[in-house]
Amino acid sequence: MLKRIVLIVIAIATMLxxxxxxxxxDELEKYLESVSGEREDINVINADAYLEGRGLTSIEGVxxxxxxxxxMAIVADSGTIFHRIIVLESPxxxxxPGTVMGVCTALGRNNSYDARIYTxxxxxxxxxxxxxxxLTLSDDGRLxxxxxxNKLKVNLWRFLPYMFRMSVVRVNNRPDNLDGAVRxxxxxxxxxxxxxxx
Numbered sequence: 001m002l003k004r005i006v007l008i009v010i011a012i013a014t015m016l017x018x019x020x021x022x023x024x025x026d027e028l029e030k031y032l033e034s035v036s037g038e039r040e041d042i043n044v045i046n047a048d049a050y051l052e053g054r055g056l057t058s059i060e061g062v063x064x065x066x067x068x069x070x071x072m073a074i075v076a077d078s079g080t081i082f083h084r085i086i087v088l089e090s091p092x093x094x095x096x097p098g099t100v101m102g103v104c105t106a107l108g109r110n111n112s113y114d115a116r117i118y119t120x121x122x123x124x125x126x127x128x129x130x131x132x133x134x135l136t137l138s139d140d141g142r143l144x145x146x147x148x149x150n151k152l153k154v155n156l157w158r159f160l161p162y163m164f165r166m167s168v169v170r171v172n173n174r175p176d177n178l179d180g181a182v183r184x185x186x187x188x189x190x191x192x193x194x195x196x197x198x
Contacts, residue, residue: 012154031082032103032116032130040075043097044088047073048185056186059083059104059113059135063143063181071184072101081105085117094121101127104135111137115145143181 042050047062050073054060057076060083064071071088085102087095095101102117113135118127132148 028082028103028105028114028116029130031080035077035084035100035103036118036127038100039096039098040084040086040100041098042073042075042086042088044071047088051075051185057083058111058137059143061183062088062185064184065181066179072181074104083113085115092121095127099127102130107134117145141183143183145180146176 051061054076059074060076062071062073068091070090073086073088074083075086076083083104084100085104087099087101088097090097102115104113104115106112107114115133115135116130117133118129119131120129121127132150134146134148136144136146138144
């Protein structure tokens with residue numbers, strides 16, 4: 001019985017290792033590859049002047065990432081359906097301002113965008129390993145970033161007899177839609193006025 005289980009596990013492992021499962025790159029991935037490594041002439045100081053006078057779409061502007069001092073700009077690439085996500089300020093000093101860190105494009109649902117964003121950087125400041133995210137604009141001027149997971153999962157415990165199975169489950173009760181960014185520029189036009197006291 002044990003030999004049979006070992007043979008099944010080895011067969012599954014070799015099948016998964018022999019043929020990596022990956023889809024052909026879509027248009028957004030191809031666009032990210034074409035602009036990766038580029039740097040724009042934009043930083044925290046000149047971001048408002050860079051964006052001023054443009055007919056901004058709802059996602060364009062300067063955003064501060066939640067839980068971080070990092071800032072990014074989302075700018076439409078004229079003549080295309082894509083937006084570039086550009087680093088303005090990063091807690092990691094290896095990433096220079098103006099570096100393209102990702103791209104996004106509008107989805108079928110209102111105020112939702114499909115994005116590919118680099119998630120790893122080297123000591124030389126080169127970004128790599130793009131991951132897929134869904135960006136959603138909330139009504140109060142926030143950008144919600146939800147990672148997309150699309151992978152094959154094999155549960156090898158199913159091959160063992162019931163009396164030898166251990167049930168190990170990871171529990172994480174943190175909601176998925178908390179990570180994102182807060183708009184810095186331009187300020188929302190319909191933001192409520194707050195009273196200031198002198």
